[in-house]
Amino acid sequence: MGKSPLSRAVGVLKEDPRVARMVPWLAAGLMRCLFRLLRVVHVDRAYPERCWARGERIIIAFWHGRLLMMPFAYPGTPSALLISQHRDGEYLSRIATRFGFEVVRGSATRGGMRAVKQMIRAIRERLNLAIAPDGPKGPRAKVKSGVIEMARLTGAPIVPVSFSASRRRLLKSWDAFLVPVPFSRAVYIWGEPMYVPRTATKDEVAQYQEALEARLNLLTMKADNYFR
Template identity: 40%
Template sequence: MKIPIDPAAFAPFIAWLFKLWVRTIRFEPHGAIDFLDRNRRGEAGVIALWHGEIFPVTAFGHTVSSHLVTFVSQSKDGEVIARVLERIGHTTVRGSSTRGGVKALLKAKRVMEQENRMAVFTIDGPKGPRHKAKDGVIFLAQRAGAKILPIRAYPERKVVFDKSWDHFVLPLPFTRCPVYVGEPMDVTDEKLTKDVLERETARLEARMLALGAE
């Protein structure tokens, strides 16, 4: 008789392995890292990153603060990811731009206000196109009265999964990893019409693409 194994049962081991992996990476932060301290004093923020850089950016964030609220898809894989993130200190909300998005955004806003957590948003996820920002982050930042903090990571030694849509980056243990934190971006207080959303999203996308050097 085949006994089914729930992949989420491996979350404790994955979280332990992640923490161990993070300890080996030599992060070199540049830019507006002081905003993380301002957040601890009550200034709302949303961290913006590319989907392919989830691992190195989350790893860097873990060395600074895990007092975050993170979006995770409602898929089976998302359940494993959510349990791992919760074990390293994150609060998670389930939803994406393709499923449960508005509900997740509103829940994240409540968590940000009630628990003083920064939100983490993969702005080209969950399915791309790669490095094309979507507008959910603008909606969340305006509703939460938050600034958007662009972050990029460039590990020197890495494995890049070129066949994945996001070119997922896995930093190798003991690598050097420059991290670039852009100046916090204020979001307009105008009504978020289609044109306004397109303008603000393009402004954030340009900042992300100019941040650091490939």
Template identity: 40%
Template structure:
């Protein structure tokens, strides 16, 4: 076992890395100017005390704690159960968010936990192309959970003028300090009651298009080309 792999299994190292990542996110936020719009449906659901799913692409999770500013609403984020996912949950925990780990070997258990959370009137954050891709493709799991819980899906995306695009499966967007960013929320997407397989697929494709339109629009506002979709033969790895 290599040194890095051994370190990632140590609680002190995990805590240190999560603290450093959270500090960096706060520093970027404090030194950057943001323009946020489209929050009407999100704010209405908050005001009415209704649960919903927040959906954003995996490569945009860097500034998620500030795309979703209302910590008092007790957001719960869904993350993978392996080491990279635990770093995500540990970091988000420093912003007051709860986490639900998803084990690919027991998806039914995770689904029940997420549905219960939603039925307890708590919003849940999803990256529907995670944890391993393909990039910018919505998986059916989020649609199934929204249908089971009877909740809407509210999409969100953001982009920043200065960034680094990492060579990860999702082309992760690493925001830089002293920056300018835009955050755009979409309208609440309501699924039909008890959708069959064909209806779920139609909803999945619509949400995917909405998320890509939001992300592409944010990128263009910041002077960037849209992130390319994953090729059909592209390998997917990562958190």
């Protein structure tokens, strides 16, 4: 079955370089406006702060569905963001650079080894890493091994974080993408750092995956229920 006229029109627009320049600028502006309209509180932000006080760089992990407000979780912190090499990832990359992120392009299926090398270099250059371990296409809320291996190779602790709002909309996407309603109360909740020893075996890596998944799910549940 061929594409609909609307789908073809959207595809043409995505290829237009003027649209490629305008959309990230507009999206970043709308995100900033939305964030300013929220009443935000932070819970347990001391966890990443203690790591930084010890001179550590961290791997910030969050579910893909909570991505929208993550640029504001700890603004001003030098970080590199992992974004897939999918075509739509180009728009996300341009948006991320407007928030001061360095961008690493790749995933478990495309550009994987190149992305790993870039992320290791980012840690060595004193950048934090920001990763959605269930991205870019799911399954939702399932940690892939890549983030654990990155922690094992670099020695950087994984610090999980989740975001939610008192009033929110969940899109009908694979990741149940959360959009906070303007003028809502919102919360970032951080979790304890997770250190993965360099000597971790394959079975132990799988155990760390399960542990991180459980922590992220717990933080997300706490965030969703925080204002009740």
